[in-house]
Amino acid sequence: MSRELKLGLNAGYWGSDPPADGTDRVLEAERLGIDSVWSAEAYGSDAFTPLAWWGSQTSRIRLGTAIAQISARTPAATAMAALTMDRLSEGRFVLGLGASGPQVVEGWYGAEFAKPLARTREFVEIVRRVIAREAPVSFEGEHYRLPLQGGTGLAKPLKSILKPQRPDLPIFIAAEGPRNIAQTAEIADGWIAMLYAPSFDWYYRERLAEGFARDGARGSDETFEVACTIPVALGDDVERAIDELRPFYALYFGGMGAKGKGRNFHADVARRMGYERQIDEIQELFLAGRKAEAAAALPAQLVDDMSLVGPKDRIRDRLDQWRETRVDTLLALADAPTLRVLADLF
Template identity: 35%
Template sequence: MTARTVHLPVAAQDALDDVVGIGERAEALGYDRVWFPETWGRDAVTTLAALADRTDDIGVGTSIVNTYSRSAALLGQTAATLQEHSGGRFRLGLGPSGPAVVEGWHGESFGNPLKRTREYVDVVRKVLAGEQVDYDGDVVQTRGFRLRQDPPEPVPDIDVTGMGPKAVELAGRFADGWHALMFTRDGFADRYEDLRRGASLGDRDVGDVRTTFVLPCCALEDGERARDLARQHLAFYVGGMGTFYRDALARQGHEDAAETIHEAWQAGDRERAVGRVSDDLLDALAAAGTPETVRERVADFAAVDGVDAIAVSFPRAADREVIDRTLEAVAPE
């Protein structure tokens, strides 16, 4: 059975207590895990530590932390500490993010993202195993590092994100899981073949690589309002978050829409950008509308071959009422 998880929102929440409260609600409704993406706003480590304090059983994880603003050794320490603090409920999701975040916000050069991800996975695994880490990679160099406490038990799994063929192949070859974001069902199927190829190159079974499909969801009795919120959300990601969401959408056969949305958003014409998210494109990328409609669409995405977990995410403008109604509508049965 496909697991049901939650992507906690990074926007439109007044206080950390509100974010943690959404995680508590997800646990009460029977969700398997809550993920927190680290972009702007609250940092993932503090947020997940607070959430672990106020929950008992639900898994917690990062989806994602980037591989530029923290060293590989520090990410290993962080994963070990969160695993200890949560009582074994933590899962690490990492990835390179993109130039808009890495260069624009953190002032780091966005070079060798795939190699960096590969080397970070290597180093974090060594840290979590309690080994002395002497690592001389092309990107990462670490000498004499070792945890000063016992390594975590169990060792947390390491997932990576990826949108392009080579990035997904890397996930299949080296990671414990892959997080898929901004995919249609057909687009996911294409990239799943890359995941399968990567697993084969790593002498692994693709079934051992856990796939998490991040799905924007919005369920309201006013179905048109729900669809408008989701439409605005998709236009923001394709138009405003650098070029990698645009490029990923173009690879999936929606090149004209991707280019137009991006160009309009960059020109400041947000209304035109949102308007180019057609009903067909919205339904291909999200589950939005009335609760009954959204439940059906989430089930359709969950049934896609290779999907192990659906991560329910919310429109960036969603307030707590919208989030609560959506959580309730698509909660595990």
């Protein structure tokens, strides 16, 4: 059964400078009636500030972080940012969280990466308690404790001064591994997916169903939203469009993490799809500094499965395939002209 498919814009994170067309793209997305705009962070620009800037210039479009890294802020600081964003935007904010990877968590934040699922579960619980503002917040977990025990001895549970726009502000979680996806379905309001392929939709439905079936699961298949980031390359020549996206996938599969299973979570997605031999080769090439060769080694079918490439009519047909998946919202990595074409197709 086909789903209603919404269109969003993933503005990503900045490089060495803010993108020259960043605000123009968001304003165009608002004008076109696109559902949402999302910002990200790595180890440069943060995820919240661009949304606040764009939110001040828009009135309708949803504003989401895809993703805010849980090691970048304490749960209380993250909840404060979410409360503030939701009040400023009058209920348009979606808090998207993610554990990131060991290179960023340990190298940039100087924090432990171990047990990301347990840390995420505790983090989300504290954030929910702060935002709900039902009582002063106390929490005793393995990774987070409020208030601090010891110290000056003056700590006490506190309740947010700011009242929430929505006590049930939606929290989405970025996840790629099977256990992480199942936990996301259990504790979150939505899943920020990436490297998703319609041909592998059955696998993700099974992982989500596992989470929905757990005791105390927050939502269900009817209430849960899947928002999926998708690169887009328009062009009459399909092969050339695929080539445009090869460096993007080479970076994620080959360069984000160390060599080997479990060392690069993005690469493990493609391995689960049956591309283990090719991914091993891509990692070898990329980590040896041979990035162009790594990109060239990417199977065209893999790039095509996870993207929207080619002329407008072909993308229209591909969108029909996406409507058969569990995805609710496609978050396009696209410029303003491409957004206009996509908005017409949607």
